Amino acid sequence: MAYLAWRLAQRSCPSSLQVTGFPVVQLHMNRTAMRASQKDFENAMNQVKLLKKDPGNEVKLKLYALYKQATEGPCNMPKPGVFDLISKAKWDAWNALGSLPKEAARQNYVDLVSSLSPSLESSSQVEPGTDRKSTGFETLVVTSEDGITKIMFNRPTKKNAINTEMYHEIMRALKAASKDDSIITVLTGNGDYYSSGNDLTNFTDIPPGGVEEKAKNNAVLLREFVGCFIDFPKPLIAVVNGPAVGISVTLLGLFDAVYASDRATFHTPFSHLGQSPEGCSSYTFPKIMSPAKATEMLIFGKKLTAGEACAQGLVTEVFPDSTFQKEVWTRLKAFAKLPPNAVRISKEVIRKREREKLHAVNAEECNVLQGRWLSDECTNAVVNFLSRKSKL
Numbered sequence: 061m062a063y064l065a066w067r068l069a070q071r072s073c074p075s076s077l078q079v080t081g082f083p084v085v086q087l088h089m090n091r092t093a094m095r096a097s098q099k100d101f102e103n104a105m106n107q108v109k110l111l112k113k114d115p116g117n118e119v120k121l122k123l124y125a126l127y128k129q130a131t132e133g134p135c136n137m138p139k140p141g142v143f144d145l146i147s148k149a150k151w152d153a154w155n156a157l158g159s160l161p162k163e164a165a166r167q168n169y170v171d172l173v174s175s176l177s178p179s180l181e182s183s184s185q186v187e188p189g190t191d192r193k194s195t196g197f198e199t200l201v202v203t204s205e206d207g208i209t210k211i212m213f214n215r216p217t218k219k220n221a222i223n224t225e226m227y228h229e230i231m232r233a234l235k236a237a238s239k240d241d242s243i244i245t246v247l248t249g250n251g252d253y254y255s256s257g258n259d260l261t262n263f264t265d266i267p268p269g270g271v272e273e274k275a276k277n278n279a280v281l282l283r284e285f286v287g288c289f290i291d292f293p294k295p296l297i298a299v300v301n302g303p304a305v306g307i308s309v310t311l312l313g314l315f316d317a318v319y320a321s322d323r324a325t326f327h328t329p330f331s332h333l334g335q336s337p338e339g340c341s342s343y344t345f346p347k348i349m350s351p352a353k354a355t356e357m358l359i360f361g362k363k364l365t366a367g368e369a370c371a372q373g374l375v376t377e378v379f380p381d382s383t384f385q386k387e388v389w390t391r392l393k394a395f396a397k398l399p400p401n402a403v404r405i406s407k408e409v410i411r412k413r414e415r416e417k418l419h420a421v422n423a424e425e426c427n428v429l430q431g432r433w434l435s436d437e438c439t440n441a442v443v444n445f446l447s448r449k450s451k452l
């Protein structure tokens with residue numbers, strides 16, 4: 061539908077610059093200056109050049125939405141009718157940003173534009189080695205700057221649901237981060253969600269071997285994916301910018317610090333989905349928060365506020381949403397100035413006793429889930445989600 065909308069929009073617009081009514085810019089800025097202050101943002105807008113590489117439609121929608129959010133705040137456009145495809149696609153993209161602060165939207169806009177522009181890598185205004193953005197990711201924005209590698213989930217219109225491609229890209233980004241010269245690695249989400257967990261459409265693409273083969277493939281993928289978090293050698297920090305669901309919550313037990321906006325919530329509705337815990341949460345959650353509290357979350361699906369998750373020990377500290385990004389990144393930059401070897405060795409000392417146990421837990425959870433995915437309980441829950449009526 062979004063594709064159709066864009067085709068219609070392109071027919072009625074004189075140039076690709078105007079397709080979405082917002083400027084697609086190529087930034088020629090010092091990367092160290094890419095803190096999206098209003099001035100930076102305005103400078104960027106003044107340095108408009110058409111991108112040599114025409115971004116895809118999904119990206120254009122993201123740019124449109126971020127630009128509107130950065131300049132006007134949360135979506136103020138009346139919800140269009142079903143047949144107004146162009147406006148509906150724009151409304152969906154803008155609305156998906158929820159209450160994302162203008163400052164964060166400016167930053168995301170700048171990040172996204174610079175990730176689209178290969179020529180930035182060779183810009184003479186880029187200070188070598190101060191900030192690197194990895195290209196070649198469809199579902200993530202990965203940057204490395206000031207000793208911090210940031211891996212940002214980047215499917216905001218799908219609430220950063222983790223599809224198969226994203227599982228693979230996160231593993232690839234983590235492997236690269238484990239070898240780069242950063243001191244800490246940060247995971248965060250673009251838009252109003254941290255992540256809505258496993259993309260439930262992952263269950264729909266059935267291979268020739270049928271649902272059994274699909275369940276087996278998913279179990280293999282999940283085991284490898286969680287294994288990357290267990291083995292990650294540097295401090296892994298979650299910057300939980302909004303609600304987190306499912307596997308994006310359970311994995312937090314494997315992080316070294318979790319900073320959350322007071323807008324964030326933590327929800328693991330596994331029983332409702334006919335599924336069972338993963339991400340080693342069957343082991344880490346009872347240890348972190350007591351068996352009874354873990355049961356409330358993992359079996360009964362109790363959704364925790366950020367404050368509650370902090371009281372249970374799952375979250376390290378909670379910040380007001382209005383100052384969240386500023387306060388957290390200031391702190392992370394200070395961490396990243398610590399001596400790298402001491403940091404890495406300390407993590408090893410703290411974590412190594414548990415590693416073997418965690419791999420065993422991971423293997424068992426994946427086996428159990430493989431069976432769950434073939435159950436009627438799970439199938440019905442996924443079908444119910446995917447066949448939800450449009451909320452129009």
Ligand SMILES: CCCCCC/C=C/C(=O)SCCNC(=O)CCNC(=O)[C@H](O)C(C)(C)COP(=O)(O)OP(=O)(O)OC[C@H]1O[C@@H](n2cnc3c(N)ncnc32)[C@H](O)[C@@H]1OP(=O)(O)O
Pocket residue numbers: 152217218219221222227256257258259260261262278279281282305306307308329330333335338445
């Ligand atoms: C290799 C396999 C490994 C599996 C590991 C096991 C992992 C388990 C889990 O993670 S279990 C948790 C799974 N997640 C969920 O059950 C969440 C499902 N989503 C929702 O309940 C809601 O979407 C919401 C509460 C997150 C947000 O609600 P709302 O604010 O009303 O927004 P929308 O529902 O309209 O969402 C916008 C857009 O995003 C799509 N979407 C959101 N989450 C998911 C998802 N998890 N999977 C697939 N799609 C998702 C939603 O369908 C909308 O798309 P649309 O605009 O309709 O195209």
